[in-house]
Amino acid sequence: MIQLAELANPAAYQHPLDISFCTKEFLLYQLESMLIIRKSEDIISENFGTGVIKCPCHLGIGQEAIAVGISTQLRKTDRVFGAHRSHAHYLALNRNSFGLFAETLGKYAGSSHGMGGSMHIIDRKNGFWGSVPIVGATVPIATGAALAAKMDGNGDIAVSYFGDGATEEGGVQESFNLAASMKLPVLFICENNLFASHLHIDLRQPTDATIRYAEAHRIKCELVDGNDVIEVSKATERAVEYIRSGFGPYYIEMVTYRWKGHVGNRDDIDVGVQRKDNLLKWKQRDPIRRLTEAMIQQHLLSSEELEILNDKIQSKLNDDWNKALDAEYPKSEALLSLVYA
Amino acid sequence: MIQLAELANPAAYQHPLDISFCTKEFLLYQLESMLIIRKSEDIISENFGTGVIKCPCHLGIGQEAIAVGISTQLRKTDRVFGAHRSHAHYLALNRNSFGLFAETLGKYAGSSHGMGGSMHIIDRKNGFWGSVPIVGATVPIATGAALAAKMDGNGDIAVSYFGDGATEEGGVQESFNLAASMKLPVLFICENNLFASHLHIDLRQPTDATIRYAEAHRIKCELVDGNDVIEVSKATERAVEYIRSGFGPYYIEMVTYRWKGHVGNRDDIDVGVQRKDNLLKWKQRDPIRRLTEAMIQQHLLSSEELEILNDKIQSKLNDDWNKALDAEYPKSEALLSLVYA
Amino acid sequence: MKISYAQGILDAHRYLLANYSEVFVIGQGLWSPWYVGATMTNLDIDFGKDRIIDTPVSELATTGAAVGAAIGGYRPIIVHPRMDFMVLAIDQIVTQAAKWRHMFGGESSAPITVRAIINRGGEQGAQHSQALHSWFAHIPGLRVVMPATAKDARDLLIASVLSNDPVMYIDDRWLYEQEQEVEPIIELNLADEGPKILREGNDFTLVGASYTTKLCLDAAIILSEIGISVEVVDLRVLNPLNYEKIIASVQKTGNLCVVDGSWRNCGLAGEVIAGVMECISLSDLKSAPARITLPDAPAPTSKVLEAVYYTKVEDIVSKVQSILNQ
Amino acid sequence: MKISYAQGILDAHRYLLANYSEVFVIGQGLWSPWYVGATMTNLDIDFGKDRIIDTPVSELATTGAAVGAAIGGYRPIIVHPRMDFMVLAIDQIVTQAAKWRHMFGGESSAPITVRAIINRGGEQGAQHSQALHSWFAHIPGLRVVMPATAKDARDLLIASVLSNDPVMYIDDRWLYEQEQEVEPIIELNLADEGPKILREGNDFTLVGASYTTKLCLDAAIILSEIGISVEVVDLRVLNPLNYEKIIASVQKTGNLCVVDGSWRNCGLAGEVIAGVMECISLSDLKSAPARITLPDAPAPTSKVLEAVYYTKVEDIVSKVQSILNQ
Ligand SMILES: Cc1ncc(C[n+]2csc(CCOP(=O)(O)OP(=O)(O)O)c2C)c(N)n1
Numbered sequence A, B: 001m002i003q004l005a006e007l008a009n010p011a012a013y014q015h016p017l018d019i020s021f022c023t024k025e026f027l028l029y030q031l032e033s034m035l036i037i038r039k040s041e042d043i044i045s046e047n048f049g050t051g052v053i054k055c056p057c058h059l060g061i062g063q064e065a066i067a068v069g070i071s072t073q074l075r076k077t078d079r080v081f082g083a084h085r086s087h088a089h090y091l092a093l094n095r096n097s098f099g100l101f102a103e104t105l106g107k108y109a110g111s112s113h114g115m116g117g118s119m120h121i122i123d124r125k126n127g128f129w130g131s132v133p134i135v136g137a138t139v140p141i142a143t144g145a146a147l148a149a150k151m152d153g154n155g156d157i158a159v160s161y162f163g164d165g166a167t168e169e170g171g172v173q174e175s176f177n178l179a180a181s182m183k184l185p186v187l188f189i190c191e192n193n194l195f196a197s198h199l200h201i202d203l204r205q206p207t208d209a210t211i212r213y214a215e216a217h218r219i220k221c222e223l224v225d226g227n228d229v230i231e232v233s234k235a236t237e238r239a240v241e242y243i244r245s246g247f248g249p250y251y252i253e254m255v256t257y258r259w260k261g262h263v264g265n266r267d268d269i270d271v272g273v274q275r276k277d278n279l280l281k282w283k284q285r286d287p288i289r290r291l292t293e294a295m296i297q298q299h300l301l302s303s304e305e306l307e308i309l310n311d312k313i314q315s316k317l318n319d320d321w322n323k324a325l326d327a328e329y330p331k332s333e334a335l336l337s338l339v340y341a
Numbered sequence C, D: 001m002k003i004s005y006a007q008g009i010l011d012a013h014r015y016l017l018a019n020y021s022e023v024f025v026i027g028q029g030l031w032s033p034w035y036v037g038a039t040m041t042n043l044d045i046d047f048g049k050d051r052i053i054d055t056p057v058s059e060l061a062t063t064g065a066a067v068g069a070a071i072g073g074y075r076p077i078i079v080h081p082r083m084d085f086m087v088l089a090i091d092q093i094v095t096q097a098a099k100w101r102h103m104f105g106g107e108s109s110a111p112i113t114v115r116a117i118i119n120r121g122g123e124q125g126a127q128h129s130q131a132l133h134s135w136f137a138h139i140p141g142l143r144v145v146m147p148a149t150a151k152d153a154r155d156l157l158i159a160s161v162l163s164n165d166p167v168m169y170i171d172d173r174w175l176y177e178q179e180q181e182v183e184p185i186i187e188l189n190l191a192d193e194g195p196k197i198l199r200e201g202n203d204f205t206l207v208g209a210s211y212t213t214k215l216c217l218d219a220a221i222i223l224s225e226i227g228i229s230v231e232v233v234d235l236r237v238l239n240p241l242n243y244e245k246i247i248a249s250v251q252k253t254g255n256l257c258v259v260d261g262s263w264r265n266c267g268l269a270g271e272v273i274a275g276v277m278e279c280i281s282l283s284d285l286k287s288a289p290a291r292i293t294l295p296d297a298p299a300p301t302s303k304v305l306e307a308v309y310y311t312k313v314e315d316i317v318s319k320v321q322s323i324l325n326q
């Protein structure tokens, strides 16, 4: 009987990452990506709090390692789909914080030209094929994009990010069967953060590890510490190779935790099972801290270098944010001109 | 890795049943029920062929042991739901062939007063709470009837019959999770006849045993030869005791085969994987023959008694059919008067 | 006693749960402090988590479970905190519950109440904005209720749950703060309820439902100031739709505009016009009937586009003026 | 060359599959000899099972897969052998595909063709009879096509698949045997297609879609024998709906009856009436516009009730007569 067991224990897995056999360049890239995402979401969180950003924002702070570890294993022609909590999925592929900021502000310069907001972001050029907030909706769509990739025959794959809650949607289970029975090149990534909005998984499912569904559907699968960017990256490498070789779908369950509430900038510590206690412990399992500590221990990074890096990223993001604030809104023609091609 | 293996092999399991420890009375009752169902469906098949019956009829000839073995373990206050192929489910509970015949003819005396036809039959008094032809639709409904039974607190259970094809419907998977996480008193019966209309399960799912879904949803489950009325009955007894004791849902996969085509009276041997060869073998695995042979071997039944029984049932059914032919059609007021209560 | 629309919904729940042991509530977010606004506050604490059931993210199965429980003698309210999510459960509502009684010749029925919440604006975008009441009004066997006032929010929810038919009860979060003076609860028979004149007038008939009724009332006030006397009909029950009062009003005023909060094509506004046209004589009309609906586009997010997209009181005022000035 | 409606659909498939490598077909029953009548005979054999994909019993995921493939540059036709089954997949059609382009600011679109088959009568009953075209016509972003003739069955399917927008193409099994003389295929731009006058007349305008167009044509013949000259407008494209020809016809005849094959409330027939009323002046009308639809009930099974339930040519004939005799 599969269970998350220790992987769901916030007091476990707090140790610095094992970064042996990783190049400094690779590690720095991962670190930078995670910092860009973390700081971008911090800016969004703050401006949501003050009411400058109006659209609903689902922040993934604490979950950055997953998108970052995965994205380094993909190529531009792969097709990645997100859901409601997809800032990281997008930024890990393109680092385009400006496009994200402008979109959350409803500006024409945004990723969806202001037509989508935080919950509908896209960047086809960089492999991000779209995210939407209907839970589970992109899972069959990613499965179809995999079917298209298979027909194209170039070895491209589809990636479908979804949450533990999404596995309760029937259409998601149907997609698993479709992918398995048609051997489609799709990587299913379940970001299991133990919650679907206010409800802990124990209140929604008889047990906490969703890879049991993958097993039932005969999809090759793994269970991974989602706060370990190195493990995420290695598992993805294995999965991508398997899928590109034509063996069919692959499912990785990434165990993680979101630091913010379900939507917006609050902590939601009034909500759900033991969230108040666990949140503090999960913050110790911070994927960024675990990587930086390992790098510092291994003398691949100094505290000063880290500070410089932080500052550089922060100031670039501040610029992006200010540019986004200054950007134009869409013209009112957009309302009707975009309905049909 | 669970598979049907020998259970799906039509050449296997042809032996007479093991009827040790069964009373003659019990065996005769089972036999009678199966004969009533078989012969009722033969009459429907014939009259569908000649065009006297117009509504689509999905015949379950060859699958009689399942409904019969289950129904003897239920009580009138249990709540049984069927689907499109439910003549047996209904008859095993009430032996009311007249109600079924009249319904297939669209007569007011039919189970649904001529408003449903073969695909929408009901008999609340005898525990048959309804069958409908949208695949998978009654599975969540049965789950809700189980929730109601749990709230009632009388130990009643719900029974949900569905096919292997129905497990591909997302709503069915959602229901498994709901039943498991709420510990609802529902008995899921998958009649795995290896086909969903023209497609063999190997063309629709990565493997052929559907109890793997029950395992994923942490529902207690068993795999049973659905053409062995004694095994069906014993498994049901175990399941019903477990459910009535408040332990939650139970899933039994009954492996069987339908002799007729998906709908109507033809054999469909032009359809699907190896159906032509397998059909003949499956007819050797006839649940009725296997019971009668065992009873004759054990001297619980003679060939003459069997013939008399056959004749008695046949003549009763002929009467029922003639009565149904003579019965009245619904009045045209029914069209509008039944829409709202 | 003055209550808000949200309070009306809460009071209805309390009344039903206290007086009818067969009532329970099931849906997503019911144990959450924020999911359904102030319409269900503390119900789980006061009536227990066995009767206020929060669920997995499974719209289809939970709705089907409500159908099964209703068939089994209960009166479940199945809550969809957003109508867009409910789209996944339409088979159970439309193909199962709404037809259950008819297709079984009256031998069984499925009197669920589906609570569908319209929740939009605030840059939520295309997938979190739909108002699909016209779809459900299209379905024989499904009663569709859309309260516009606090009293109706309360009384029609009670009537929906007590109805022996499946009912879709649609509330709109834009109305939650609207207040109204109410009397103590009296149980109504839903089958007797229908459109109501909320304001009398002689020059023009405005017809609305839910939030657009409020818009019509506000427009009527402005128009009265420039001497135009507007009668406002609140539809309240969309299916089955009783045209009597609307027809009488149009026969009186000779002018009709229907304001609906969703799309035009095959929508509610067109239905009211057609229903009226079928029953009046052309000579009753002083002007061709008109409608105001959303533009033919999905909901945008950007606030500059939301401002263009949603109907405003001024749109109604100027439509009425332009018709009368023709 | 004379072809049947079913043959028209088959020819369109063959044309598309032969000329466009990005076209494939996915859905239930595609490898079966009987599932979709004669509209797809041997396609799997001629074009291969990789392009004619039969699926598990999973409407939602297979439709979503078509959406994903369309986003990825393909032109899938997703077949639902019965519109009732498609109800399970509405989220993907209405909330995903129809909004995809708009909500991503034009950066991506999902040009699927959903083939929804109306399949009823023959005592199939309430769950195997629904004609929900009005629902889909309500949705901005989704083109809705309903051919009435063999030529349109062919040409509009091709135009649907070649359209850069998501399209719902609805065919009716009651029309499969209808025959028509046709020319060789010419590709049409769906955006240019709309309602068409199928028969000219001066006294009365009948509007139909799909099977009801045939009923209207038949009624027109009978009425012409008693000296009533009927113009028949075939809607063809329900969304976006172009009223021009309908309005011109009503302005000519002064009399309108819309005949729709589904329910009344918030349905297509009311829409056409409202759309006409908005654009004409009252003096154009000689009689109040009328509609003929199904009764407000789910489909029955028993043949005696089916005979009452479905609209017949005589119903149209007598409606027209009674309006003209008023
Ligand atoms: C079909 C549908 N049902 C419900 C919702 C409301 N909702 C939004 S996010 C969410 C929880 C999803 O949980 P999970 O999939 O675990 O993702 P997480 O939020 O944890 O990242 C819910 C229920 C929705 N958007 N769509």
Ligand SMILES: Cc1ncc(C[n+]2csc(CCOP(=O)(O)OP(=O)(O)O)c2C)c(N)n1
Residues within 6 Å of the ligand: B084, B085, B133, B134, B135, B136, B162, B163, B164, B165, B166, B167, B193, B195, B196, B197, B262, D028, D057, D059, D085, D088
């Ligand atoms: C939602 C839905 N999709 C498709 C169909 C068409 N259909 C009717 S029965 C059937 C096959 C069901 O197979 P299974 O569940 O194994 O039952 P069996 O026919 O083998 O008894 C299909 C696809 C339907 N009735 N409903």
Ligand SMILES: [Mg+2]
Residues within 6 Å of the ligand: A163, A164, A165, A191, A192, A193, A194, A195, A196, A197
């Ligand atoms: Mg989660």
Ligand SMILES: [Mg+2]
Residues within 6 Å of the ligand: B163, B164, B165, B191, B192, B193, B194, B195, B196, B197
């Ligand atoms: Mg089967």
